[in-house]
Amino acid sequence: MTDATFESLGLSAELAGACRKAGFSVPTPIQVQAIPPLLQGQDLLGLAPTGSGKTAAYALPLLQRLVAGRQHAFRRVRVLVLVPTRELAAQIGEAFRQLGEPLHRPLKVAVLFGGVSVNPQMMNLRGGADVVVATPGRLLDLMERNALRLDTVEALVLDEADRLLDLGFAEERDRVLGALPARRQNLLFSATFPPGVQALADALLHDAARVEATAEERAEPAIAQRTIAVDAPRRTELLRHLVQQAGWRSVLVFVATRHATEHVARKLSDRGVGAAALHGEMSQGGRTAVLRDFKSGALEVLVTTDLAARGIDIPGLQVVVNYDLPRSADDYVHRIGRTGRAGASGVAVSFVSAATEPHFRLIEKRHGMRVEREQVAGFEPVAMPEAAAGTGGVKGKRPSKKDKLRAAEAAAGLRPPRPPGPASSTGD
Ligand code: ADP
Ligand code: MG
Numbered sequence: 001m002t003d004a005t006f007e008s009l010g011l012s013a014e015l016a017g018a019c020r021k022a023g024f025s026v027p028t029p030i031q032v033q034a035i036p037p038l039l040q041g042q043d044l045l046g047l048a049p050t051g052s053g054k055t056a057a058y059a060l061p062l063l064q065r066l067v068a069g070r071q072h073a074f075r076r077v078r079v080l081v082l083v084p085t086r087e088l089a090a091q092i093g094e095a096f097r098q099l100g101e102p103l104h105r106p107l108k109v110a111v112l113f114g115g116v117s118v119n120p121q122m123m124n125l126r127g128g129a130d131v132v133v134a135t136p137g138r139l140l141d142l143m144e145r146n147a148l149r150l151d152t153v154e155a156l157v158l159d160e161a162d163r164l165l166d167l168g169f170a171e172e173r174d175r176v177l178g179a180l181p182a183r184r185q186n187l188l189f190s191a192t193f194p195p196g197v198q199a200l201a202d203a204l205l206h207d208a209a210r211v212e213a214t215a216e217e218r219a220e221p222a223i224a225q226r227t228i229a230v231d232a233p234r235r236t237e238l239l240r241h242l243v244q245q246a247g248w249r250s251v252l253v254f255v256a257t258r259h260a261t262e263h264v265a266r267k268l269s270d271r272g273v274g275a276a277a278l279h280g281e282m283s284q285g286g287r288t289a290v291l292r293d294f295k296s297g298a299l300e301v302l303v304t305t306d307l308a309a310r311g312i313d314i315p316g317l318q319v320v321v322n323y324d325l326p327r328s329a330d331d332y333v334h335r336i337g338r339t340g341r342a343g344a345s346g347v348a349v350s351f352v353s354a355a356t357e358p359h360f361r362l363i364e365k366r367h368g369m370r371v372e373r374e375q376v377a378g379f380e381p382v383a384m385p386e387a388a389a390g391t392g393g394v395k396g397k398r399p400s401k402k403d404k405l406r407a408a409e410a411a412a413g414l415r416p417p418r419p420p421g422p423a424s425s426t427g428d
Pocket of ligand 2: 054055159311
């Protein structure tokens with residue numbers, strides 16, 4: 001860790017004040033590394049763990065450059081942030097507004113995403129905007145309606161860059177890139193960066209700084225990772241048992257399909273758990289409402305798909321449950337990274353059955369870890385090869401953090417608290 005302050009990184013007193021107001025006392029490692037080169041206008045690839053403050057790492061220097069830049073009679077879009085989901089667009093737009101709020105020169109932030117009426121977004125773009133945060137589809141729609149132009153963009157950010165660079169976004173992404181001026185600052189941020197997207201990244205970036213803040217540099221404890229061996233048909237019952245027995249307050253549950261989100265949420269609410277589903281076929285109003293209710297604590301459990309795996313910041317989220325396992329080892333990182341953010345502790349529980357055991361093994365192998373398969377009394381699997389409780393195994397790579405992890409686990413009710421010892425704060 002360094003003794004950097006927001007001012008020592010080159011940020012104005014106004015922006016440093018905005019950080020304090022947001023509750024940021026010191027910059028995180030990715031902020032320390034990324035802010036100075038970004039203030040210089042450099043291209044940058046920023047890799048840092050989930051929940052480590054990547055949004056402010058780019059929002060702060062870009063806001064400073066916006067304020068310092070020439071003022072035009074009409075607002076032009078000077079910063080464009082592309083994100084893969086609507087919820088993330090709303091969240092990042094809010095972060096720009098919050099951090100930019102105390103600036104002497106008021107900046108306008110427009111958030112553009114699909115699933116809601118296009119007219120208010122068009123109206124909002126009259127008179128221009130300084131910062132646009134958008135999902136690619138709605139952005140293209142608005143460009144076609146001549147509601148905005150991108151030929152004045154000075155800085156492009158791809159947040160969750162590897163996702164935006166993967167095949168699913170290829171066509172939309174390339175159309176957006178084609179509308180941008182060739183000379184611009186390019187910023188890519190993510191917690192994961194598979195080798196397959198490197199070539200595309202190289203094509204986007206020019207003389208880029210590559211900054212990497214590893215998990216080891218984080219001041220906060222990592223996420224306590226657990227697995228529970230359970231037969232697939234009993235997962236919902238086990239989930240309810242865990243939520244009710246352990247008194248979990250804020251639980252994000254990942255399942256494989258939209259149908260399963262509704263099914264599991266309904267089963268839980270039938271049994272007295274405050275649960276709801278969040279998936280991509282719901283109306284955007286419904287999506288926004290359940291996320292709001294979950295963040296406010298009105299809902300204890302949100303059952304979702306990989307729609308909510310990336311970027312979403314839910315302060316106070318205690319537990320992530322992989323009811324169905326994620327497809328890839330990178331998806332695992334993003335899913336469990338919805339907890340344990342910004343210095344908080346968190347717990348991630350994956351349900352593993354005999355059928356999914358080999359898949360979880362692969363995830364473990366990719367991350368060089370081995371998580372003990374636990375069993376819960378009354379939910380012991382009928383057939384679970386090699387997965388009896390207490391097979392031991394290497395538990396994480398940072399034994400010095402064991403006590404903190406245990407404390408987090410105990411707080412989440414997964415195992416009885418240890419007798420008082422050093423570093424046993426639950427960080428709550
Ligand atoms: P990432 O994009 O790396 O996953 P976010 O940018 O969403 O992380 O930030 C995670 C949380 O950390 C947010 O709630 C954010 O407000 C908070 N945060 C950001 N920077 C700091 C900081 N310097 N100190 C404390 N909290 C911070
Ligand atoms: Mg992020």
